[in-house]
Every structure is written in C-alpha cells, then in structure tokens.
Amino acid sequence: MAASTRSQVISLYRMMLKESNKFPSYNYRTYALRRVRDAFRANGKIEDPKAVERLMEEGQRTLALIQRQVSIGQMYKSQRTVVE
Amino acid sequence: MLSSGRTVSSRLLRPASWLPLWQGSEGRTASTVQKELIKKWELEKDELRPLYMDFQATTPMDPRVLDAMLPYQVNYYGNPHSRTHAYGWESETAMETARKQVADLIGADPREIIFTSGATESNNIAIKGLARFYQTKKRHIITTQTEHKCVLDSCRVLEAEGFSITYLPVQKNGLLDLELLEASIRPDTSLVSVMTVNNEIGVKQPIKDIGKICRSKGVFFHTDAAQAVGKIPINVTDWKIDLMSISGHKIYGPKGVGALYVRRRPRVRLEPLQNGGGQERGLRSGTVPTPLTVGLGAACSIAQQEMEYDHQRVSMLANRLIEKILSEIPDVTMNGDPEQRYAGCINLSFAYVEGESLLMALKDVALSSGSACTSASLEPSYVLRAIGADEDLAHSSIRFGIGRFTTEEEVDYTAEKCITQVRRLREMSPLWEMVQEGIDLKSIKWTQH
Numbered sequence: 001m002a003a004s005t006r007s008q009v010i011s012l013y014r015m016m017l018k019e020s021n022k023f024p025s026y027n028y029r030t031y032a033l034r035r036v037r038d039a040f041r042a043n044g045k046i047e048d049p050k051a052v053e054r055l056m057e058e059g060q061r062t063l064a065l066i067q068r069q070v071s072i073g074q075m076y077k078s079q080r081t082v083v084e
Numbered sequence: 085m086l087s088s089g090r091t092v093s094s095r096l097l098r099p100a101s102w103l104p105l106w107q108g109s110e111g112r113t114a115s116t117v118q119k120e121l122i123k124k125w126e127l128e129k130d131e132l133r134p135l136y137m138d139f140q141a142t143t144p145m146d147p148r149v150l151d152a153m154l155p156y157q158v159n160y161y162g163n164p165h166s167r168t169h170a171y172g173w174e175s176e177t178a179m180e181t182a183r184k185q186v187a188d189l190i191g192a193d194p195r196e197i198i199f200t201s202g203a204t205e206s207n208n209i210a211i212k213g214l215a216r217f218y219q220t221k222k223r224h225i226i227t228t229q230t231e232h233k234c235v236l237d238s239c240r241v242l243e244a245e246g247f248s249i250t251y252l253p254v255q256k257n258g259l260l261d262l263e264l265l266e267a268s269i270r271p272d273t274s275l276v277s278v279m280t281v282n283n284e285i286g287v288k289q290p291i292k293d294i295g296k297i298c299r300s301k302g303v304f305f306h307t308d309a310a311q312a313v314g315k316i317p318i319n320v321t322d323w324k325i326d327l328m329s330i331s332g333h334k335i336y337g338p339k340g341v342g343a344l345y346v347r348r349r350p351r352v353r354l355e356p357l358q359n360g361g362g363q364e365r366g367l368r369s370g371t372v373p374t375p376l377t378v379g380l381g382a383a384c385s386i387a388q389q390e391m392e393y394d395h396q397r398v399s400m401l402a403n404r405l406i407e408k409i410l411s412e413i414p415d416v417t418m419n420g421d422p423e424q425r426y427a428g429c430i431n432l433s434f435a436y437v438e439g440e441s442l443l444m445a446l447k448d449v450a451l452s453s454g455s456a457c458t459s460a461s462l463e464p465s466y467v468l469r470a471i472g473a474d475e476d477l478a479h480s481s482i483r484f485g486i487g488r489f490t491t492e493e494e495v496d497y498t499a500e501k502c503i504t505q506v507r508r509l510r511e512m513s514p515l516w517e518m519v520q521e522g523i524d525l526k527s528i529k530w531t532q533h
Contacts, residue, residue: 026491
C-alpha cells in the first residue's frame with residue numbers, strides 16, 4: 001500500500017472511532033466501536049489497490065451514516081443503563 | 085385569559101394544557117414553570133435504565149436499518165402501487181429492492197416473497213390459507229406442541245372448522261422425533277408446520293430432514309423461522325421448505341413488518357385471509373408500507389453480511405454467561421438440546437427458586453420467563469411442559485436473550501446479579517433447606533387428600 005493511502009486509511013479509521021464514540025446509547029456506541037475496529041483489523045492485510053479503494057468508499061459512506069445516526073441519537077437521549 | 089400575576093413573556097408560550105405542571109401555576113412566570121420542567125426532566129435522566137437481555141421478545145433497531153428507512157418516512161412517501169407518477173415508482177423500486185434483499189437471505193426468488201405485518205400474520209396466512217385452499221381433498225394438519233401461540237391458535241380455529249390436527253409431542257431435548265412425524269403423515273395430510281428455532285428454549289429442529297420427509301410424501305411444509313432467519317444460515321431450496329414466516333423486529337428491523345415465503349415451483353396455493361386491491365399476488369391485499377419493508381430489507385441484508393461475525397460474538401457471550409452461572413450455583417438445568425440450538429437463547433431452570441420472584445429480584449435486567457405473549461400469566465410455560473420438565477422446574481425457568489448489541493459487561497452484570505439473587509432466594513426457601521438436609525422432595529405428600 002502506498003504511504004499516502006495508508007495515511008488516508010488511518011485517518012478514516014480514527015475519524016470513524018471518534019464519531020462512533022459520540023453515540024449516546026451505550027449499546028450502539030460499544031457496538032459501533034467494536035465493529036469498526038474489527039472491520040479494519042479483518043481487512044488490514046488487503047493490499048490490492050482496487051479493493052482498498054472500494055473499502056475506503058464503503059468506510060466513507062459508513063462514516064456519514066454514523067454521523068447521521070449520532071445526531072438522531074442525541075435528539076432522543078434516554079437514561080443511562082445500569083452497567084454504564 | 086392570562087392571570088394578572090403573569091408577565092408578558094408567558095404570552096409568547098402557547099398554553100400547553102397537556103403539561104400537568106401548567107395547571108395551578110397561577111402567579112408563577114412561564115419561565116419558572118419551564119425551568120421546573122427542565123429540572124424534572126434532568127432528574128428523570130439520572131434514573132438508570134435496566135439493561136436489555138430479552139432479544140427473543142424483540143431486538144433494538146440497528147442504526148443502519150433506521151438510516152435506510154428514514155428517507156421513506158420523510159420525503160419518498162408515494163404509494164408503491166401508484167403506477168402513474170414518480171412518487172409511486174420510487175416507492176415501488178425501494179419495495180422491490182427490499183423484496184430482493186429478503187429473498188437473497190433465504191435463497192429464494194424475489195417473486196416468492198409476500199410482505200405481511202409480521203410473523204403472526206405470515207403464520208396465519210400460511211396455515212389457514214393452505215388448509216382452506218386444499219380442504220376439499222385434504223383435511224389433516226400436523227404441527228408440534230412447542231410451536232408459537234399463533235400457529236397453535238390458527239390450528240385451533242381450523243379444528244373448529246372441521247379439520248383434524250395432530251399436535252406432535254417433542255422429545256426431552258425439545259427436538260421432534262422424525263420417525264414419529266413420518267408415521268403421523270396420512271394420505272389426507274395437507275401441511276406439516278414445525279418452527280425452525282424455538283422462541284423459548286432455542287432448540288433448532290432438523291428442518292432439512294423434515295423437509296425431505298414432507299417432499300417425499302407430497303405434503304406441504306411450513307416453518308416459522310421468526311427466530312432463525314438472519315441468525316442461522318437458511319436455504320429454502322436445500323431445505324425443501326414450501327412456506328416460511330419471517331419477522332422484522334426479531335432481526336434488528338422495524339416492528340409491524342414481516343414476510344412470508346411462498347414457493348412457486350412446485351406451486352403452493354393459498355386462500356387469502358385479507359381481500360382487497362390484490363397487492364402481493366392477491367395473497368395479502370392492502371398497501372405495502374414502503375418504509376417498513378425498506379427496513380426489513382436492510383435488516384436482512386445486514387444480517388446476511390454480519391451472520392458470521394454475530395454468530396461468533398453471540399456464542400462467545402452465551403458461553404461466558406452459562407459458564408459463569410453454572411460454575412457458581414448448583415442445581416441449574418439448561419432446557420433444550422445442548423447441541424442443536426441457537427446460541428443466543430439460553431433457558432435455565434433454577435431449582436428451588438420461583439422464576440417470577442427471581443425476575444422481580446433481577447429488576448435491573450430486562451429478562452423474561454418465556455415468551456412475551458404469555459409473560460402476563462403465572463402459568464408455567466407450555467413449551468417447558470411439552471419437553472417434560474417437572475412442574476417445579478418449569479416454574480423456575482428464565483430465558484436469557486443475547487444479541488448483536490450485548491456487551492461483555494452486560495453479561496457479567498447479569499450473571500453476577502443472578503448468582504447473588506438465586507443464593508439469597510434459596511436461603512429463604514424451605515424447600516432448599518429440606519434438600520440440604522437430604523430430604524427427597526418427591527417423597528413428600530403435600531396434600532392430605
């Protein structure tokens with residue numbers, strides 16, 4: 001993977017974690033963080049530039065989805081659960 | 085109608101008669117009232133919510149599902165059956181995409197998917213619809229004693245219409261005896277209905293073998309897969325299923341939507357229960373709710389994509405819960421077959437503890453003693469009685485549901501609470517005391533007569 005792509009991947013990863021962390025719902029937040037981490041780990045070995053590009057696009061779409069859902073979650077906050 | 089004590093600013097606020105605090109607030113300014121309300125809301129927020137461990141009753145919607153649905157709740161409101169304008173076309177396209185997503189998950193053709201309001205409706209259409217269509221020649225139906233209430237109740241209705249129904253018993257492990265099934269099929273049997281994964285004990289029936297038997301005998305086969313779709317791999321062609329019920333809210337989709345798979349080749353014919361505009365191949369008239377079907381489609385496509393990941397995680401958490409509880413407290417039985425099961429549904433019987441009191445003691449955790457539909461009654465579950473559980477064990481059972489959004493912390497919390505509460509309740513129990521003294525409870529005569 002070219003150095004420039006690598007830094008793009010890392011920046012997307014950081015961004016996705018940062019946004020996932022904003023979910024007010026405990027279960028959605030922990031799921032999003034876990035799922036993002038596991039997805040990047042599972043795809044970490046992929047070198048094919050085409051595949052990387054496709055995954056990056058998917059990641060961008062998911063990032064936008066997380067941001068939208070975080071806003072909705074913040075509008076309808078509820079109490080914290082007993083484990084938080 | 086402002087009272088003299090009020091300031092001008094209150095006029096800016098509309099009278100909100102639905103707010104009880106507003107009444108009797110004479111002499112206070114609107115802003116004070118508002119401040120008090122905000123304070124009250126803030127206080128309510130400080131109260132903690134119980135954690136959710138009842139994924140068989142329903143599941144929270146996946147945020148990805150809600151994201152797919154919202155555009156159709158906001159802008160794209162057309163009737164999917166309108167053929168004359170773009171509003172209809174865009175809704176129709178969305179509905180057909182969803183139909184394909186559902187079909188792909190179960191290995192079917194999109195034309196074989198009928199959208200309904202949920203698995204209860206799907207089961208009703210499948211059982212009553214098929215029985216009534218073929219009633220002139222075939223008037224016998226086979227099902228099992230551990231089916232969901234809606235299957236059993238549909239069968240009761242058919243019984244009243246003169247059909248004969250065989251309610252097959254299940255073995256101790258909750259599984260259907262295939263030889264018994266084969267022996268029960270008669271020349272006039274039209275349908276066999278067996279659920280894929282049981283909602284109370286989580287056992288997985290040998291659907292593939294049942295499908296083979298039914299096909300070889302020329303009997304239609306329906307399965308209620310509400311608890312199985314999206315959680316275990318299902319292929320309607322491999323498993324020779326003719327009719328299958330699917331529910332939206334059990335797979336992180338919206339409530340109020342489901343689907344029925346109806347095989348085209350060999351063709352399965354049904355008499356519709358609901359008549360009208362002829363939507364859904366005339367089998368289920370009524371406007372298809374586009375946003376809900378979009379949600380169901382998204383839930384199915386996510387389930388397909390996440391099945392392996394979810395399966396690993398749910399199994400890991402389930403084992404964690406079982407190990408923790410079983411290693412800490414004695415006399416706990418797991419109901420249902422230990423191998424042939426869906427991992428996310430764990431049904432445990434805590435001997436010498438009354439299930440309802442344990443549920444009360446575990447009010448920090450949303451749990452159930454069985455199916456949500458029957459959770460209001462104190463009767464022991466008919467599913468547990470059907471697998472031959474003793475009355476006292478059937479009374480002391482609790483179902484733990486684990487799903488996509490369950491965390492390790494939640495499992496540990498539930499296990500710990502459960503262990504302490506079972507110990508506490510047993511200490512208070514005279515039965516437990518007697519068992520500790522070595523008295524066999526079965527030898528006791530409880531009544532005089």
